Amino acid sequence: MKNISRLRYFIYLSFIIIGGCTTGKKALQKGDYDASVSKAVSRLQNSPKNSEALQVLSTAYNLALQDHLRKIDEAKATSDKYKWETIMYNYQKINQLSDEINGCPACLVIVPNPSKYISELAESRLNAGIARYNSGITLLHLNSRQSAKNAYYEFEKAQNLAPGYKDAEAKMEDAYWAAVTRVVVQPIYVNSGLYKLSGDYFQQQIDQFIGNYSRNKFVIFYSEQQAANQKIVPDQVLSLNFDDFVVGQTYVKERVEKLKRDSVLIGETRDRKPIYGTVKASLSIFEKSISSSGLLDMTITDWQSKKVVRQQKFPGTYVWRDSWASYNGDDRALNKQQLAMTRRKEILPPPPSALFLEFTKPIYNQLVDDISYYYNNY
Structure with a gap:
């Protein structure tokens, strides 16, 4: 059998060699x-x-x-x-x-x-670069964002085909800035001093996202401060506001369970024989939930026409939970999990600022996904 397997292997290898030659x-x-x-x-x-x-x-x-x-x-x-x-x-x-x-x-x-054909190749490459350059000039004169974007790519190809031809590099820069959409992101206003620090942290996350955004080279985000410092006239303004938020809605539920267990050793007779019986207990289970939620509005407005070009709302909810229990009666009626629950004490919930931050996490994920979706191919 081993010899047959080896023969098949060499035949297969021969086919590969023959096919490759x-x-x-x-x-x-x-x-x-x-x-x-x-x-x-x-x-x-x-x-x-x-x-x-x-x-x-x-x-x-x-x-x-x-x-x-x-x-x-x-x-x-x-x-x-x-x-x-x-x-x-x-x-x-x-x-x-x-x-x-x-x-x-x-x-x-x-x-x-x-x-x-060395010289012919060089000549055709130069002529190809010139054709791309001329196409870029024509597109740039159309004075639209899309035509400027197309012109940028034409000048880029001209540079690759005929490096240093005329002012292709400068024209590519002109086309780029004519194609760029400048978006100023307004800061979020949280109308409560209690949640200011959490609101600031949420804002920092958004600032970090827009600062690192690089999926579309033709979209640049600026904070209001950056726009003011650089004297940027925006093409669009992205504003973020909480339509509403509620922090710390508390709900406590109590559930009572009647427990009993049979065949439990409950004593001995005078002659030391075991006595088995039924033990009972009443278990009270407490469940506390603290719900926090909010709704963030994102509006993108064209700076010149003041027309709203996109508006989305992003909900977020966070529920903090705790549970504990107490009992009356014989603890032998409880199983291990129930007994462990009775040994737990009610714990203090997170502070309101932490609860605020938690419900903004799903909002942030939705927000950056939507911004990316809208601008990645803009």
């Missing part, structure tokens, strides 16, 4: 000339005299070269403003094939002088 013939038959050249080169690097790979390389390279030159001529004849990127791509593919063949001595016997 393809000559590129199948790719050639499918018209994928680039892949056919690459596979033939790979095979000839390992097996320089492979006749099938030599034949495939000769045919596939000529077809690949003709195919790319045809696509270049067709692109040049079009009015597509991005045609130079198509031309650049095809020159890159031709040069890549040349590099692959030049790295294979056996391949150079079949294709001794693979074509390479």
